[in-house]
Amino acid sequence: MEIPQSDLxxxxFFEHARKAAEASFAKDPLDAENLTRWGGALLELSQFQTMAESMKLMIDAISKLEAALEISPRKHDTLWCLGNAYTSHAFLTPDFDAARVSFNKASEYFKQAVDEDPTNELYLKSLEVSAKAPELHLEIQRQGFNQQVAAAGSSASNVKASKKKKNSDLKYDVLGWVILAAGIIVWVGMAKSHVPPPPPR
Known part of the structure; x- marks a missing residue:
């Protein structure tokens, strides 16, 4: 399967962002902005990996973002990005109880981001959607289980496969939007850090 040019x-872009953040970290390990960019880049890169590799990258992203919060506990973009990381992590966790723990953490981080920047519509929408995430996860898991049972059957399996594909597409749509939003934050952060100096007067 060939990867579309836009995905490449x-x-x-995000591999470059990851390497740049890693190099910056070596120079200044207490730069919360850089740790946020690094965590966001790892989160973006996770969507191009296998399930196991994706989970490893998400865990690494979470650790970078939590380190950024230790330095700057009220940094709203880091709080929001951490909410996205926990949401993505939860969707990749098959066990509902374990996923619910991550969903709860995500909601808490989204709430803190809203508390720090109450007019940010993206934060408000993330908080609103996070309340529905556990239900969506449960539905995706239920459909996956139903698909496995139906696969043992005969002609009904084609209908179930179509439903599973739709639910799988929905799952990836949700994850894609979450990760895209995190990518935008990383990109804006990188753009801010590479602003050219003002022209001389």
Whole structure:
């Protein structure tokens, strides 16, 4: 399967962002902005991996974002990005009880982001959607289980496969939007850190 050029461009961009953040960290390990960019880049890169590799990258992203919060506990973009990381982590966790723990953490981080920047519509929408995430996860898991049972049957399996594909597409749509939003934050952060100096007067 060939990867679309737009995905290759995104992969290249976020791999570059990851390497740049890693290099910056070596110079200044207490830069919360850089740790946020690094965590966001890892979160973006996770969507191009296998399930196991994706989970590893998400855990690494969470650790970078939590380190950024230790330095700057009220940094709203880090709080929001951490909410996204926990949401993505939860969707990849098959056990509902374990996923619910991550969903609860995500909601808490989204709430803190809203508390720090109450007019940010993206934060408000993330908080609103996070309340529905556990239900969506349960439905995706239920449909996956139903698909496995139906696969043992005969002609009904084609209908169930279509439903599973739709639910799988929905899952990836949700994860894609979450990760895209995190990518935008990383990109804006990188753009801010590379602003050219003002022209001389």
């Amino acid at each position: 461009d995104r992969l290249f």
